[in-house]
Amino acid sequence: MKRECDDVFLDDLEVIIPNLSARYSGGTAVNRTIAPLIAGRCNAAWLGVDRPEGVKGLSFGDLLALRFRAPKNHAFRIFHARRNVEMLAGLVLKALGLRIKLIFNSAAQRRHSRYTRFLLSKMDAIIATSEIAAGFLEHPSTVIHHGIDVETYAPPADRLKAFAESGLPGKYGVGVFGRVRKQKGIDLFVESMLQLLPRYPDFTAVVIGLTTADNRAFLDGLKAQVAAAGLEKRILFLGELPIEEVPVWYKRISIYVFASRVEGFGLTMLEAMAAGAAVVATRAGAAEIVIKDGESGVLAPTGDVEALVASIEPLMREPEKAARIGEKAREVVLQDFNRDREVDEIVGVYRKLWDV
Structure with a gap:
């Protein structure tokens, strides 16, 4: 049986895209989104789990074979890491004799640990996902903002019809997507909905995302609050959905709430904007870079339920205003x-390294 990475491809291989975390995360989602496009521009292969279509797979046996195969097109191959474990793997592979240069994508908006700073010092290039993230690095970096697949995340032809097809009560949806944990501000979203939904009976709220075992008590507490308010049918916890179903929900909701307390960038914010939903975002991650307050979205302080309520309510009161902001948001993402x-x-960035 012919291997997916045959000998000719190994000779031509230019870029290795590792994904060495068993847990599906935002980093994995970003990697899966852009890897096929990188593969369309370079000879690239995916190392690890959750390989997307359009990218060849690279086994650890292939890596060992690469020790004895000089790159055909350049003096070295690129190893593009997004996690500490991948930076470490790259360093080990380099020590074993692979001719690679190491690149790391940094999204963190905090001072890195000593261990991470050590790994970063060994990278040949660093990409920061925002100017804020770049400010926490002790090494030169190139700022490259995240991008969205604007065809997958696109507005519906009729948002009211799209919501109606969900079978949920009301006419409009308001939602938050992402891991169900305190860092993401899911509790702030739920508390704001407990105040707002009784005033606006045409709206239903949805929470979509994975709950890990260590956050089960957090989720149970939120569900208890919702039950105590008698709003179980209007604040719904849909859990983790198949990745192909998530864009459908962006089309259904009119308002997206990005309530994070701490965030690296905030990819869901961009996805919602691309789909034409009005985004209310706390000033976390790249929100202040992406959103012009009052035009392409609404900004709110982090960790403040009352401020979040005050920011969401005008859009619930005037759904037409939410639609206008959503249209502007889509334009910003497209551009x-x-x-x-x-x-x-x-x-x-790859080519700059190859050209040196």
């Missing part, structure tokens, strides 16, 4: 945060 632009800039 500044599309996926092709992100990939072009990433490949530009």
Whole structure:
């Protein structure tokens, strides 16, 4: 049986895209989104789990074979890491004799641990996902904002009809997507809905995302609050959905609430904007970079339920205003945060290394 990475491909291989975490996360989602486009511009292969279509798979046996195969097109191959474990793997592979240069994508908006700073000091290039993230690095970096697949995340032809097809009560949806944990501000969203939904009977709220075992008590507490308020049919916890179903829900909701207390970038915010939903975002991650307050979204302080309520309510009171802001948000993503632009800039970093 012919291997997926045959000998000719190994000779031509230019970029290795590792994904070495068993847990599906935002980093995995970003990797899966852009890897096929990178593979369309370079000879690239995926190492690890959750490989997307359009990218060849690379086994650890293939890595060992690469020790004895000089790159055909360049003096070295690119190993593009997004996690500490992948930086470490790259360093080990380099020590074993692979001719690679190491790149790391940094999204964290905090001072890195001593261990991470050590790994970063060994990278040949660093990409920061925002100017804020770059400010926490002790090494030079290239700022490249995340991009969105604007075809997958696109507005519906009729948002009211799209919501009606969900079978949920009311006419409009308001939602938050992401891991159900305190960092993401899911509790702030639920508490704001407990105040707002009784005033606006045409709205239903949805929470979509994975709850890990260590956050089960957190979720149970939120459900208890909802039950005590008698709003079980209007604040729904849908759990983790198949990845292909998530864009459908962006089309259904009119308002998206990005309530994070701490965030690296905030990819769901961009996805919602691309789908034409009005975004209310706390000033976390890249929200202040992405959103012009009152035009392409609404900004609110972090960790403040009353401020969040005050920011969401005008859009619930005037759904037409939410629609207008959603249209502007889509324009912003098309112009500044599309996926092709992100990939072009990433490949530009590769080429700078190859040209040295």
